[in-house]
Amino acid sequence: MLSITINNLHFPNPFLLASGILDESADTMFRIIKHGAGGVVTKSIGMKKRGGYQNPVIYELPYGLINAMGLPNPGIEAFGEEMKKLKNCGVPVIGSIFGGTTDEFVYLAKKMENYGADAVELNLSCPHAKGYGMEIGVNPNLVAEIVGEVKKSVSIPVWCKLTPNVTDIVEIAKAADKADALVMINTLKAMAIDIEAQRPVLSNTYGGLSGPCVKPVGLRAVYDVFKEVDKPIIGVGGVCSWTDALEYFMAGASAVQIGTAIATKGPTIFAEISRDVADWLKKHGYDSIKDVVGVAHR
């Protein structure tokens, strides 16, 4: 009832771990899988080791989080050890990567393929790391080039993660023409100021907004792109409950990723959402989650 196939990859359920949340080490990802995730996306990995920004890197709001981790990661060479441990973990492992040039993306994607990743997710959307992510992801030509070159270099599916911080996300989605699936959205450009300190809270000043408060924006991105682009969409942004997930499916997502909600609900959220979505499907006479994908379009 919940199992799905995207780009010939079989997912036991459509609730995946989002990149950057509890996925820097294989052991943690294993634990999330045990809690029922249908797949995991790794932390975005780059060419070299990066410590990320100085604390504070996160700011809690009643309705979400602002983060500026700064893409910390041990670098693609060291990450091989984690990927090796994930072999036979039972669900697809999607290797997320970020680069500063097309060549870097190609190199990283090949590495991930060699490490056994089932797919690669291009992070073209991190809103707070200079020269990476979003600075690339807002430019349709760069997006087309990177996706095209990575596609030529690997035989695993290539997912492209889009930023909502653009005038027209449909334009970028179309530029990612060669991608096998689209993942949206990454975080919204944001910041917070502490009035007593009279300064920005994050050491990086800027950060990305995630959690419940971005769901209406993510939903609209998925809905818009579903209308115009014929490709699987993975919805991400503020999925905190089974109703949030169903909204994304009905807007056109074939799967969803879950990040920030793990802070508030814990890793058990995966099993809970699976159970509750399955219950809803049964009660409404649906045989498969696939049957509700895009039903809100009419």
Added chain:
Amino acid sequence: MLSITINNLHFPNPFLLASGILDESADTMFRIIKHGAGGVVTKSIGMKKRGGYQNPVIYELPYGLINAMGLPNPGIEAFGEEMKKLKNCGVPVIGSIFGGTTDEFVYLAKKMENYGADAVELNLSCPHAKGYGMEIGVNPNLVAEIVGEVKKSVSIPVWCKLTPNVTDIVEIAKAADKADALVMINTLKAMAIDIEAQRPVLSNTYGGLSGPCVKPVGLRAVYDVFKEVDKPIIGVGGVCSWTDALEYFMAGASAVQIGTAIATKGPTIFAEISRDVADWLKKHGYDSIKDVVGVAHR
């Protein structure tokens, strides 16, 4: 302590009523002024009477609202009656207008000037009305042209209200070079789906997100533009408390507008915020709200 001057207009306090919220009729604006608003911005008024979209036009979330009113307004001719009543209301009245062409904007601005508006606010940012607002506000050339032509045609200050639904709000802010002040942000593109109805909730499908959840986005827009553009900024988006207001001032806003919070806190929010911000200023040894504008930049 709280009084400010923007473009030679004197505001008793920097807490203004945002466009579209309780400002279709003069009587309601009067009431908001009685509750302590330092100024009012009218509902955005167009050339002709518009009923707006069919209900539902609003969707309540725990952390904000999605609205697609569809720019209902009685048309600029009929609105003269309301403007007349607002004469001598004690605070500046800013006439908000929206048009489909530069000529319409010019016509509407002149009318507002004749009606006695103290300034005119160009709504270049409504995200859900086809052919209006945001469709214009994302295009720097159109923005520059409209602002330039309106400036030539009226002698009252011209405020330009920007949309956050762009790749680079600083670019648009710079395009609005001729504006006397910048107002940001309007709502974020968003939507909601009702899973039981299995369809979008708003009759217009798309709407604009406002309220607490957009504050981190608005704050960042103000902070970014303050760094690059030397012009008064009016912050708007999610101001619900005195701390929210102080965040905006510290990011660089000279005044803030308040909209959605009136639904949750009632019109008394104006007096409350004035009192609490004044208390904070006193406690921290500031003589004037002006002294905290932009202090988070260092």
Added chain:
Amino acid sequence: MYRVVRIEKVVQETPSIKSFYFVDNSNPAPGQFYMVWIPGVDEFPMSISAIDDLKRFTVKKIGDGTAAMHNLQEGDRLWIRGPYGRGFKPTDEPALVVGGGTGMATLAPLINALRDADVIIAARNEKELLFVDEFPDKEVHIATDDGSRGFKGFASELAAVLIDKKEYGMVYTCGPEPMIKAIVDICLARKIPVQASLERFMKCGIGVCDSCSINGFRVCADGPVFSEKELAQMTELGKWKRDPSGMKVKI
């Protein structure tokens, strides 16, 4: 966010009015209302007309939305949000309750909550009288415009007669606005406290859009129930309302 409620029972009250019973665990006060959404059709305000284990809306068919609602049957669903607004302030003193047409829907839960109340139920004609048998322990007076049952004439005329006979501590009213206006004037002249529930075109229902305002009072958030002090300030009462564009139109 909407709650979905199942219609448990439908009752035809008059040729043009039906009641819909449903279960919902909100806790409205008499005089409060909900926004009711019929997906694909319309969303509109409805007063709560009974507050028990089964709650109730009582709906007159007047346009597309209410017609669609009239087509619903037991087992069908309604999407609702609310309760919204400020309801009636109850009194312990003898009260007169004057309802015209569907105004009785709004007043019904109030009447049941009052200790000592006389009731005037008014309608155009006998057939459109609502809830005549719902208040066995209250003194119920009937008025019809055409005299087909009870007092022949307007509810306000009958109200004036009763008010001059008995000392009421409070008058409550809901119905067509000219009727409300007449009753408010009667009460203001005699210095009797009065509460009236008003209707205006509603969009948001939560006090942000200004579409429902009358002289600066938001019917959805400051009302729908207003007291004599507020009503006395409403120069538009019974005369002007606003259409969905915000344009002032004659009532």
Added chain:
Amino acid sequence: MYRVVRIEKVVQETPSIKSFYFVDNSNPAPGQFYMVWIPGVDEFPMSISAIDDLKRFTVKKIGDGTAAMHNLQEGDRLWIRGPYGRGFKPTDEPALVVGGGTGMATLAPLINALRDADVIIAARNEKELLFVDEFPDKEVHIATDDGSRGFKGFASELAAVLIDKKEYGMVYTCGPEPMIKAIVDICLARKIPVQASLERFMKCGIGVCDSCSINGFRVCADGPVFSEKELAQMTELGKWKRDPSGMKVKI
């Protein structure tokens, strides 16, 4: 969102350790921690070391952040968020509490909450012993690496001696990880329940970033206090930690 608290009192505990007292109306359990922000400098985790009308952090100076904190005085402010994590589960049985260095900061409120506890306070040398006079009603044993006071040798060695003499129902420990590892091994071998509070590099403090994880356990959200069942699964305990990039490095 941070709360700003005022430092009410500063106490120099040892040459390298200071305590900071403050008022805050959060309600932490022994073993929980806060994220402490020194604007312009750093943000880092700190255990609560006293839970009374005055709360307390007890801080060893080891880098820029803690040095900046050591410069703060009465009247200065701290920015805090929390409490976070899972604290100690108290027991009614006789317990042994083993604290090394600033580990005593984490354990102090626990010791005060326990009915029947013996305490080992350990440090490199006499000068660095923390809170030796804070628990007058408990049996306090002292251990120093250099023998300058009490037992000469590691806390774990002294713990083994005490455990073999008396039947403890629970062992609690916090301190340098090799010490923790040794004590956990002693307890596992003897099948005595044990709870240890661990430290890892923390960024978010709320269980999303994975920077603090040890064998898939998030120290910030699943810990910092872990029990023997979990500790037994931690192959990295005492051997490996992760640097801020997530790279595994030797302890």
